[in-house]
Amino acid sequence: MGKGRVTVIDIAKAAGVSKSTVSLVLQASPLVNESTRTKVNAVMRELGYVYNRGAANLRQANARSKIIGIVVNDLTNSFFAELAVGVDTVVQSAGFVQFLSNTSESIDRQREVIASMREHGVSGLIISPARGTEATDLKPLVVAGIPVVLVVRNIPGAKVSSLVSDNHAGTFAAVEHLAALGHSRIAFVGGFPDTAVFDERLSGYRDAMSKTGTGFQDELVVSSAPSRAGGVGALARAMAMPEPPTAAVCFNDAVAFGVCDGLRARRIEPGKDFAVVGFDDVIEAKTTVPALTTISVDPQGIGQRAAQMLLKQINAGKPEAESVVSSVRLIVRESCGAAMNKLGRKMA
Incomplete structure (x- = not known):
């Protein structure tokens, strides 16, 4: 038992009841009246008490x-x-x-x-x-x-x-790669803005957009649930812009798969007409069609x-x-269009 472990005796003293009453509350016994049960439960929550079922069942020293x-x-x-x-x-x-x-x-x-x-x-x-x-x-x-x-x-x-x-380094590398292929309208797609991961990946994207001379634009940041469905929805909003992006750095691979789904629904072929980069390198990234260019985190x-x-x-x-x-690394496959290089620029 650690020094910080709250015991049944601590609960009993704080609630002004007996140890046996606390035990009955833990066992959900009908013998305890509702007001006492409510008071004991409130004290347990306040003190952060957690019933150790394993200890209660085994009662073995040093278990x-x-x-x-x-x-x-x-x-x-x-x-x-x-x-x-x-x-x-x-x-x-x-x-x-x-x-x-x-x-x-x-x-x-x-x-x-x-x-x-x-x-x-x-x-x-x-x-x-x-x-x-x-x-x-x-x-x-x-x-x-x-x-x-x-x-x-x-x-x-x-x-x-x-x-x-290294979330910052990952999205930074993705943007640099897409910019080297000739893209300037590069969207950052997916992710919840109220998470540290989103902030770190967005920071890498923003810094790379500035460094490559393409310039950071708020409108190109399209957040969504970090899921396949979220990617479909975010892609729809991105393509509704007066000047749609030609490439997307996605929050994760799940979003990237959704972006590819949304592109095909519009008869736009990922890897040929639109460049997509994911983040994670899950197993499916290698076998999906087109194979997904992504940031590998293993x-x-x-x-x-x-x-x-x-x-x-x-x-x-x-x-x-x-x-x-x-550390992370960029894995170049087909979804970014590097092999085709339709924009007439050589890969970096």
């Missing part, structure tokens, strides 16, 4: 969970499935199993699944936080001494480890590295926060 929790914000994005595979290859060899949960960008759902994982005595958590997650949301984990590694999205001031990609590699960081903290017995920014 240690062999469970790693993975909480992601959008499991419909294949990036996270690949990341989970990477985590599993590492934790499995270390004798751990992983519990995977999807929040669908819901803070409430995220809170529920983390609480549930804590109840089952999870040894550590790898989290890609839902939109709007703040440092205070993770404070109970820090206080309880539970190792945490944030992936994809970092949270300033959270005092936990993080592993993110999703499985990120999962492996995140798992290694987490296991290091678990084995040390004391979480020590570390921040890692992984």
Whole structure:
């Protein structure tokens, strides 16, 4: 037990009831009247108490969970499935199993699944936080001494480890490549503006647009959900501009696939009539038609590295926060039109 762990005795004292009454509330016993139940539950929330179901069931001295929790914000994005595979290859060899949960960008759902994982005595958590997650949301984990590694999205001031990609360098390279092919109307498509990842990728796009002389224009930034459907919708808005773009740097590969869908619906061929660059390099990027030019971040590699960081903290017995920014690289395939070079400019 860590120093910050709140006990049943703490709850009983704060609520002015007996330890047995708190136990009955935890068991949802009908013997407790509603007003007392409400008061005890309010105190538990205030103190950040989490019922450790594993400890309650086993009651074994020095019992240690062999469970790693993975909480992601959008499991419909294949990036996270690949990341989970990477985590599993590492934790499995270390004798751990992983519990995977999807929040669908819901803070409430995220809170529920983390609480549930804590109840089952999870040894550590790898989290890609839902939109709007703040440092205070993770404070109970820090206080309880539970190792945490944030992936994809970092949270300033959270005092936990993080592993993110070099988002600025990625979009900067994508814009430079498209500008070298002769494009000047390059859109930045997809992503939620209220996330740090969006800010970092937009910053790389903006800086590259200025450096290449194409100039940054607000109208060419078209945000949307970072999904295939979001890409379709964002492309529709971009093409409705008085002077539509001729190329797009997409927030991620899912958005890029949606942009390609939207282009084909307009009988515009991606890679021939319009250049598309994604971000992530998921498995489908290599086999889609046309094959997707993208910024490779190695999703499985990120999962492996995140798992290694987490296991290091678990084995040390004391979480020590570390921040890692992984490198990225541009993978040129067919969707950017580099092979055809229709604009008559040589590739850089």
